[in-house]
Amino acid sequence: MELQNQLKALAEKVTKLKEQIETEESTKHAFVLPFISILGYDTYNPLEVFPEFTADMGLKKGEKVDYAIFQNGQPILIIECKNWKEDLNSHNSQLFRYFHTTKTRFALLTNGIEYRFYTDLEEPNKMDEKPFLEFQINQLKESTFQEITKFHKSNFDIDKIVDNASSLKYTKEIKKLIHEELQEASSGFVKLFANKVYSGRLTEKVMAEFKDLVHKALNQTISERVNDRLNAALNKEAEKQQEEALEVIEEKSKIDTTEEELEGYRIVVAILRRILPISRIVYRDTQSYFGILLDDNNRKPLCRLHFNGSTKYIGLIDEEKNETRKPLQALEDIYQYEKELLATVNYYED
Known part of the structure; x- marks a missing residue:
């Protein structure tokens, strides 16, 4: 290299x-x-x-x-x-x-x-x-x-x-x-094919006709092979995309968004709406956590709600996009982290 x-x-x-x-x-x-x-x-x-x-x-x-x-x-x-x-x-x-x-x-x-x-x-x-x-x-x-x-x-x-x-x-x-030969087939090259497919006498007229036929057949064969390879590559890519789409659908089918998670989301919205339009605060539920994002962008997480276990947590995001989990006794405890949530917005907005 x-x-x-x-x-x-x-x-x-x-x-x-x-x-x-x-x-x-x-x-x-x-x-x-x-x-x-x-x-x-x-x-x-x-x-x-x-x-x-x-x-x-x-x-x-x-x-x-x-x-x-x-x-x-x-x-x-x-x-x-x-x-x-x-x-x-x-x-x-x-x-x-x-x-x-x-x-x-x-x-x-x-x-x-x-x-x-x-x-x-x-x-x-x-x-x-x-x-x-x-x-x-x-x-x-x-x-x-x-x-x-x-x-x-x-x-x-x-x-x-x-x-x-x-x-x-x-x-x-x-x-x-x-x-x-692809540019202009020689007489010897034309004869090679004409002798195999034509049983009559190779007159000047016949050779002229076969010269065009050989030229056309060569170019068509190359074009067809190129198209076959392109189609094979495209089909392979389409199959890959279909498999990925099915995986996404399958993953989504396993996600169960609970009323408790939605209530937690509404509390986060109530805190952040002071500095953000509600339309910019979007949630995405996954199998492992309930994510709340800025502008529906995975690279801009605002916080994460971990409500699947016996103990509930809110995941706070720092300036380096590292997550720190804080336990919640009740959903209202999310209000205790108002300062941290507002600071996270500022990381992205600044």
């Missing part, structure tokens, strides 16, 4: 400051280094966060990646940063070269707003073309928080992240394809 709150705070900072950030260097210090710090790494310790890490390749010397995060003396994540205004699509080839020359299994390309995490699922020590984890800091989803947590210093486990990366990467690609 703490990491989630920190990321949300960083997202707010990015949104607020980005228009004032002009350079790549400013982007690093204002957006990227705070992100690294949130992951639990000491950005002031070069043994953990190494800036301008050398990643020479063959005869090409002086190649440097912006940051390398180290653990136990080995680089575990290299980070290439760009200005927040730059499109990252044109920069992954540079990171691709750096990845090949280091021993790390993970690389991050970021402009401080968009983050792309890469690994080598398809070929060892060769960075995949597509990231396995991709997000924008100001559009984080609940599931993304859980993936980012895996890169925290206290949780970092190469094998676990790599195992999960495969699932993340291909799930993301499948979701992308589904989204594209």
Whole structure:
């Protein structure tokens, strides 16, 4: 939860400051280094966060990646940063070269707003073309928080992240394809369904007809599933409300308001009517006590009458809404507590 709150705070900072950030260097210090710090790494310790890490390749010397995060003396994540205004699509080839020359299994390309995490699922020590984890800091989803947590210093486990990366990467690609098919079904997708329900020859005319049918059927199926889930949730809430209403009715059916309690209420009204309209002094009877309230508000108890036992009590309410019970020999004894009852009204009115 703490990491989630920190990321949300960083997202707010990015949104607020980005228009004032002009350079790549400013982007690093204002957006990227705070992100690294949130992951639990000491950005002031070069043994953990190494800036301008050398990643020479063959005869090409002086190649440097912006940051390398180290653990136990080995680089575990290299980070290439760009200005927040730059499109990252044109920069992954540079990171691709750096990845090949280091021993790390993970690389991050970021402009401080968009983050792309890469690994080598398809070929060892060769960075995949597509990231396995991709997000924008100001559009984080609940599931993304859980993936980012895996890169925290206290949780970092190469094998676990790599195992999960495969699932993340291909799930993301499948979701992308589904989204594209929902937008406009491809001929192969249309054929998949047409072959199962149509026995004739799939002519151009038939395919055009089935393209519309598949598109309509897909959207109707999704809408129906969403509606079914909404209705199930609404029905569950309605059942809960009905059960609560029945409980209230059942509780009320067990309440027996006695003439003695009503007489006690009338005495309290006689005392308080000097400073309150009668309409504001309301009673609610419960199984355990007879409550007298200001403005029919449970948060404004004036007093409580406990007449169910052999000894009768009046419950007086202090400024902290604590109740103190006083025994009553007769109903007329309520008049003895006129001062306390009037003071209780003043607690609320003041």
